[in-house]
Amino acid sequence: MGLVLDFxxxxxxxxxxxxxxxxxxxxxxxxxxxxxxxGVFGAIGRRGGNVLVERLCGAxxxxxxxxxxxxxxxxxxxxxxxLGLQFxxxxxxxxxxxxxxxxxxxxxxxxxxxSIHKGQIEAAEGLGLSRAQIYWHVIIWPGIERVYxxxxxxxVLLMLASSVTSQISAEELTAVANYIxxxxxRSFETYxxxxxxxxxxSFIMRFGFWLLGLALFPRRRRxxxxx
Amino acid sequence: xxxxxxxxHLLFLGHGALWTIGLSAIALVGGGxxxxxxxxxxxxxxxxxxxxxxxxxxLIQGTPLLVIMFLSFFGLAALGLNISPLLAAGASxxxxxxxxxxxxxxxxxxxVPKQQWEAAEGLALSRSQxMVKVILPQAIRLATPPTVGxxxxxxxxxxxxxxxGFVELTRSGQIINNSLFEPFIIYSIIAVVYFSxxxxxxxxxxxxxxxxxxxxxxxx
Numbered sequence: 001m002g003l004v005l006d007f008x009x010x011x012x013x014x015x016x017x018x019x020x021x022x023x024x025x026x027x028x029x030x031x032x033x034x035x036x037x038x039g040v041f042g043a044i045g046r047r048g049g050n051v052l053v054e055r056l057c058g059a060x061x062x063x064x065x066x067x068x069x070x071x072x073x074x075x076x077x078x079x080x081x082x083l084g085l086q087f088x089x090x091x092x093x094x095x096x097x098x099x100x101x102x103x104x105x106x107x108x109x110x111x112x113x114x115s116i117h118k119g120q121i122e123a124a125e126g127l128g129l130s131r132a133q134i135y136w137h138v139i140i141w142p143g144i145e146r147v148y149x150x151x152x153x154x155x156v157l158l159m160l161a162s163s164v165t166s167q168i169s170a171e172e173l174t175a176v177a178n179y180i181x182x183x184x185x186r187s188f189e190t191y192x193x194x195x196x197x198x199x200x201x202s203f204i205m206r207f208g209f210w211l212l213g214l215a216l217f218p219r220r221r222r223x224x225x226x227x
Numbered sequence: 228x229x230x231x232x233x234x235x236h237l238l239f240l241g242h243g244a245l246w247t248i249g250l251s252a253i254a255l256v257g258g259g260x261x262x263x264x265x266x267x268x269x270x271x272x273x274x275x276x277x278x279x280x281x282x283x284x285x286l287i288q289g290t291p292l293l294v295i296m297f298l299s300f301f302g303l304a305a306l307g308l309n310i311s312p313l314l315a316a317g318a319s320x321x322x323x324x325x326x327x328x329x330x331x332x333x334x335x336x337x338x339v340p341k342q343q344w345e346a347a348e349g350l351a352l353s354r355s356q357x358m359v360k361v362i363l364p365q366a367i368r369l370a371t372p373p374t375v376g377x378x379x380x381x382x383x384x385x386x387x388x389x390x391x392g393f394v395e396l397t398r399s400g401q402i403i404n405n406s407l408f409e410p411f412i413i414y415s416i417i418a419v420v421y422f423s424x425x426x427x428x429x430x431x432x433x434x435x436x437x438x439x440x441x442x443x444x445x446x447x
Contacts (some may be wrong), residue, residue: 066379066425067418068386070397075418078410163291167390174293181301188302191294199289 009184010193020176021197023090027172028159028205031097035158036151038098039105040140046110057106064103070164072096077168093165093172101158108150112143145217152209156202163198173197232412236403243399244420250385250395253317255378258324265329270336272354280329287326293387295319300391316388316395324381331377335370336362372439376432379425386421396420 010017045057064072076096080087087095116139124138144151166175177194181187214221268280287295299322300315310318339362347357389398400417404410 062426062429063422066383066429067421068383068397070386070389071414071418071421074410074414078414082411160289160291163293164387166293174291174297177294177297181297181305185305187305188298191298191302195286195290195294195298198291198294199286202289 005189006186007189007193009186010180010189013180013184016176016180017173017193017197020171020173021201023170024159024162024172024201027090027094027097027162027165027170028155030094031101031158031162032155034094034098035101035105038102039109042102042106043109043113043143044135046106047113061103061106064100065107069096069100069161070167072100073165073168089165089168089170092168093162093170097158097162097165100161101154104154104158105151108147108154109143111150112145112147113139115146116143145220148209148213148217152206152213155209156205159201159205160198173201232403232407232409236407239399239403240396240416240420243394243396244424246394247382247385247396247421247424250313250316250320250388250393251378251382254320254324254381254385257317257321258328258381261321261325262328262332265325266332266336267358269329269333284326284330287322288330292319292323292384293390295323296387296391312388312391312393315391316385316393320381320385320388323384324377327380328374328377331373332366332370335366335373338369339365369439372432372435375428375435379428379432382424382428383421 042057042060045053046061048054073093073096076099077089077092080092080095120138120142121134124134129137162172163174165172166178169175173194177190181190184190265280265283268276269284271277271280296315296319299319300310300312303310303315343361343365344357347361352360385395386397388395389401392398394402396417400413404413407413
């Protein structure tokens with residue numbers, strides 16, 4: 001029996017694939033925005049001087065970084081429902097991904113904040129800047145600028161990892177693929193198409209972050225190098 | 228219903244944990260060997276080989292491991308090849324790990340100072356001699372901390388083999404959960420087991436990194 005590949009039945013369902021890809025990007029967007037916020041506060045907490053807060057942030061980072069995302073998703077999913085709270089799969093997926101990427105972002109941003117030279121902070125103090133101003137102008141933005149490449153590749157990895165949320169039936173791209181292949185029996189073709197869509201999505205994300213970097217860090221735009 | 232969590236369930240989980248370790252080892256050895264070839268391909272003098280290796284890395288790093296798993300288990304089965312879950316999981320992990328380790332190791336090979344290459348060339352060593360006797364011994368020392376760090380990713384990612392029915396730690400947890408329906412307790416136990424597998428590796432990686440930083444002047 002000859003091997004016949006038939007991509008048309010998969011490509012006919014482009015509407016569903018597009019919906020899935022949109023949902024994947026939505027999940028990634030929510031997790032990146034909320035995760036970045038967690039990361040800033042977590043990184044400040046890890047170097048803020050309060051021992052208890054430092055320990056707490058450290059425990060959060062280590063707990064998340066040393067357990068699989070799949071298990072974290074199940075824990076959030078079943079944990080919330082055993083508390084009697086019912087949420088949609090999308091909400092649970094967004095929460096779990098945010099918690100996950102928040103830990104990685106915390107660790108990356110901490111490295112960025114730690115790379116700010118002490119002299120810079122002392123100079124800012126000497127200029128009479130308030131604590132909040134020092135953090136905002138001298139530590140947070142220059143720190144993020146230095147680790148921006150590491151951050152963006154982590155965010156692309158997160159977008160890829162969001163495929164795992166198909167296991168709690170969030171209707172993102174991989175779940176759509178599972179659905180299409182069960183309907184068409186063309187699993188090889190389906191997953192090849194979906195893999196290529198993911199490759200395209202990660203290129204789009206990288207390009208978007210490159211543009212965002214140009215907008216956020218004018219110094220990088222002018223000099224071509226960070227700081 | 229299944230009743231309470233007992234010693235047999237824990238033994239079953241332990242068995243799953245052993246398979247998690249086994250699959251991690253398969254992924255490390257398979258992905259490591261293949262990844263080494265990828266790393267060599269990335270620094271190859273031939274443009275075509277460099278392009279081929281780079282394309283492989285770009286494609287795999289742009290695809291979720293989950294989709295690779297589905298592709299090799301359901302996809303190849305639909306093409307008429309019957310694959311066991313172990314083979315599908317092992318092959319997927321190998322393909323996935325090779326792309327990442329290859330890229331990490333390429334960085335390490337390129338981080339060996341340029342003068343070392345030139346000195347080896349000046350001593351009239353052939354390209355393979357240069358690689359084996361001069362560059363790789365130094366690159367391996369640079370590569371150890373990030374490789375140990377990546378082993379954490381390998382162990383965590385074996386959890387995705389559960390979707391193709393490979394009974395490792397996560398899948399054995401799901402099976403137990405299907406009879407007991409105590410998901411929160413069971414997944415908490417599983418998380419703790421993963422943590423105790425991964426945390427020592429994380430610590431080791433960080434310690435190696437720190438001692439490598441201290442030894443840096445001697446290397447350069």
